[in-house]
Amino acid sequence: MLNSETRRRIDTARDILVGKVPDPKSQVEQITIALVYKFMDDMDKQSIEMGGKASFFKGEFKKYGWSEIFNPRMGGIEMLNLYGEAITRMSQNDNLPELFRNIFKNAFLPYRDPETLKLFLKTINEFSYDHSEKLGDAFEYLLSVLGSQGDAGQFRTPRHIIDFMVRVLDPKKTETILDPACGTAGFLISAYKHIVNTPSGFATSPKSDGVSVGFGEGKGEGLTAQEKQAIYNNFTGYDISPDMVRLSLVNMYLHGFVKPNIQEYDTLTSEDNWDRYFNVILANPPFMSPKGGIKPHKRFSVQSNRSEVLFVDYMAEHLTPNGRAAIIVPEGIIFQSAGAYKQLRKYLIEHNFLWAVVSLPAGVFNPYAGVKTSILFLDKALAKKTDQILFVKVEADGFDLGAQRRPIDRNDLPDALNTLHAWQKAVLDGNPASFSPTIASALLVSTSRLAENEDYNLSADRHREVKRVGKQTYPMVSLGELCEILDSKRVPIRESERKKGEYPYYGATGILDYVEGYLFDEKLVLVGEDGAKWDKGDKTAFIAKGKYWVNNHAHVLRPKRNLILDEYLVGILVEMDLRLYITGVTVPKLNQEKLRSIEIPLPPLETQRQIVDEIAAHQRIIDGARQVVEGWKPNFDIDPLWTEIPLGEVITLQRGYDLPKQNWVKGNVPIVGSNGIIGYHNVPKEKGPGVVTGRSGTIGKVHFINSEYYWPHNTSLFVKEFNGHDRMFIKLLLESIDLKSLGANVAAVPSLDRKNAHRIMVSVPPLEIQREIVARIERERSIVEGNRELIRVYEEKVKKVIERVWEE
Incomplete structure (x- = not known):
């Protein structure tokens, strides 16, 4: 497991780089290169201490040894030049195994600041190479900072979704496994961990912890040395990006793969590996195609220039006779009627590949993308035994669907996994009638129904609606x-x-x-x-x-x-x-x-009029309530007898505290930024209730944090001292000030200077009147909240009126 000290070192390294290398992907690359550099030197030292010789830093490359870079006689510029030259030339070092040469391929130093490099390498120097699993866990933590690689339509797949897909496929120790768009090798690492934890048989049912369907951290003690080596040889990854190949190589290496088979390879246009087949294929391939489309060869069964179509085709065609696959796809694959999409769906169904479709919530890839996705499950042996396809809709995956993806109690993934395994077992046992789903959204649809109108639509809602319409009272x-x-x-x-x-x-x-x-x-x-x-x-x-x-x-x-x-x-x-x-x-x-x-x-026109009148009556209530909600703003009148003094004499504003996102640890302490609560942490910082306003980026919004403790983020200013004033009144007072104007035209990113805020003159009543004002506004607020609930209730009534039309 990842310990706090290792996490701290990685966070420190990123914090040092962020001023010179703001892009998270570039930060990860620089840390990766430096770690491998340091580990090679550690291995040379271990060899010398045991009576052997240096393997990596010898001959003309001896001058690049880690200790040489830290030579106290070397100045900052000399260190920078030596390190920059070393990482650039290391791919030409014939003393390195091919794995390490590939890691340093195209490596370079993207900044020229000696002080930054010195601090950065000093942090890297705190790491030491050993053969423990901790390094693999540390590197996975480092990779977790990667977000969208949006130009290629790639989005980092959440770990719990990867683990879910792996557990459905249940890869075995003797099976070959491929990810044809491997990115940082997340699917391959998850499959490896699954195998060493469940060496044989069906994966055990997951324990629902409200968030994860993952598995433990076993080391595969039940496997022989030969079995472990065979497992290492069974994994293959392709990626078109040399940067992703580098990260995958390191990730695999740090998880015990001495010679990981990760290739820089264009899966869609090259034929070099076309004749290789695999037992298990997992991927979240790129969704976007370059301008003009992909220009593939002619060996695909489905002719297209869309990358998402070609990747699914590739995975289906490269399964062994009993092979299995799980593929994350965008919604276009599911129901769009363009020729290639329809042809692909037809191919998967008619050639007995597809056995299940799992619909994921639209926010699974937040905050990187709100794209709607599904998972296609292929199994050439299973699909031949049934003429039905299982559809499962996951509405909650253990996290809310907002930008912050905060943990929640509801998680449909464990029930979805159990349902998928139950259908697998029922079909393979030759007894589909025994299938008993554990998730309400499960739906079996015959392949003949999917073929109706020859659109092969894979949207479960489409087929549920068709079933309901079949019993419809009114003509369609x-x-x-x-x-x-x-x-x-x-x-x-x-x-x-x-x-x-x-x-x-x-x-x-x-x-x-x-x-x-x-x-x-x-x-x-x-x-x-x-x-x-x-x-x-x-x-x-x-x-x-x-x-x-x-x-x-x-x-x-x-x-x-x-x-x-x-x-x-x-x-x-x-x-x-x-x-x-x-x-x-x-x-x-x-x-x-x-x-x-x-x-x-x-329905008949008279029935339509009744429906319209009923909806209109509901809508009038909605419109009236919405007018109240949208028109209300808390305010108070200023009495000219109140004392006017600088804001800094009323309260003390203080800048919030740094807390990089990768340091957040799940807890119940809200982290408050310029736009309000942005996440949760397990360390209390300031005692609540608190009043916070935006300092950087979005300024002027004021938030009342009604919790025992909170963590004001460094993008905010918070009230450090209330000096005996009512806290809610202070929130109202700050809202009455045009704080936003104080940050206008200050910088490219607007910023609120607390000193300027402290100089603003404000009128403040005695504490008793402050409390009276707050009480009045709270009464008004309760009325507004009642109207907000009224809107929700009557919008639901409108939906039910429409739903009645579809029912018997």
């Missing part, structure tokens, strides 16, 4: 039959060419501008074509009235009002998941053909 009618489409009348106007006027200019999401002329002079329904959102509740459909202009990003529908009411149509569309009809990848789009094909239940 397409929009093409219910509406006249007026898209040909739309005209876009560039912003630079718009003449300001009185008429609304509509786009996919509503009014964008006001222009001089108009195209339409009637009540119509607009539906977002592109640049919109199409999930349930996203309000992609709305009504336009009067005179207005519409650009080419919103469909224009004239309902046939002898069949359907405008308001009924909008209510139904807003509560539908229209993502199932979206095409396009670079620019997702609800094209006119798909729009026409959307089917909705059609």
Whole structure:
């Protein structure tokens, strides 16, 4: 396990580098290179102490030994030059094994500050090489700071998702394992740990701790030396990025792989490894393709220039006859109707690869990306034994879905894992009827149903909805039959060419501008074509009235009002998941053909009017409550008799404390930054309740932290001394001051100087009146919160009205 001292050293090294090397990925690379450099010197010293000779730093490379760099007679510039030259030349050192030469390939020193280098290398010098698992754990911690490699569409896969996928596949000690887009080798390391902890048989059911479905830290004591060596030889990783290859090599090496098989290899365009097959393949491949697309060879079964399509094809085609795979894919693979996506889904189903699809929450990759993803599970032996595919929806993975990904109690992953294993067992035992899922979202869908309309849609919600609609009381009618489409009348106007006027200019999401002329002079329904959102509740459909202009990003529908009411149509569309009809990848789009094909239940007009009236009644309450919520701001009147004094005589503001994110340890102490609570820690810093305002970046927001203790972050100022004043009143007082203006035009990143804040003149009443003001505002706040709850309740009522239409 990672100890606090090792964590501290890594954090210190990053803190030293951050001023000169702000990019986390570059920091990791520099620490990696320095660690390997130091470890090679440690190994040379161990060899000499045991009567042997130096293996790495000898001959012309002897001058680059670690001790030479720390020669006290060497000045700062000399040290910098020697180290910079050493890491640049080390890939040419024939004394190094190929592994180490590859690690130093293209290495260089990206800064020229001697003092930074001296402090950095002094921290690296505190590490020493040994053969313990601690180094592997330390390096995994270092890699955890990596976030989005967004230019390539890559996102670091959360460890608990990796472990979940590994446990479903249950790799064995004799099986070959590949990650064709290995990044930092997270999947390979997880698979290795799984094998040494469960040398044979099915993985044991996970213990649900509310967060993880991971496994222990066993060292594989039950394996023989020959078995361990065989296991090392069974792992292969490919990556197109030399930087990722370097990190993977070090990660594998520090987990015991003396000669890790990690190759700098373009999986999609090279044929060199095409004829290699594997028992187990795991990957979270890049989602994005370069401009112009990938230019692959012709050996893929599915011809495409989309990287996500080609990676899934590659993994399916490179499984052994009984091989298994788990692949994270974007939602385009699941339901988009473009030719390559549909062809891929058809290939996976008709050729007996796919046996399960697990839908993940949209925030799994936060804070790096909100992209919606699923996991495809392939098993060539299992899929041949059944004509049904299991769909599982994971709605919670042990963390909230906000940017901070804070731990929560709910975690569907253990039940999802048990359900997947139960289906595996039921099918392999030849008794599918014995399958008993432990997660409510589990759904079995026949391959014949998936093949209906030849779209092979892999969205579970689509098939649940189809099943429900089959029992529908009202007839299902397409929009093409219910509406006249007026898209040909739309005209876009560039912003630079718009003449300001009185008429609304509509786009996919509503009014964008006001222009001089108009195209339409009637009540119509607009539906977002592109640049919109199409999930349930996203309000992609709305009504336009009067005179207005519409650009080419919103469909224009004239309902046939002898069949359907405008308001009924909008209510139904807003509560539908229209993502199932979206095409396009670079620019997702609800094209006119798909729009026409959307089917909705059609009650009689009188029933529609009743539904619309009921929704309208609910909406009036929602609108009124929302007006209260949005219009209320806590404030108080200033009595001219109150004393006016500098703010610094009322309270003392102090800058918050440094706490790098990698140092956060799960706890219940809120960490408060300029935008409010940004995370939680286990170390109390200031006693609450506290008042905090933004110091850097976002300034002027004031937060009341109602907890026993809190940690004010260094992006904030907090009230250190209240000097006997009511704490909530001080929060209100700070909100009444235009703190934001004090930081304007100070720097590229706005910053609030506490000295300037202290000089502001404020009027402060006696403590008794402060408390009266707070009590009045709290009464108002409770009324506002009641209105907020009213909005939630009546929005739920609106949904239930629409849901009744779909039910019997």
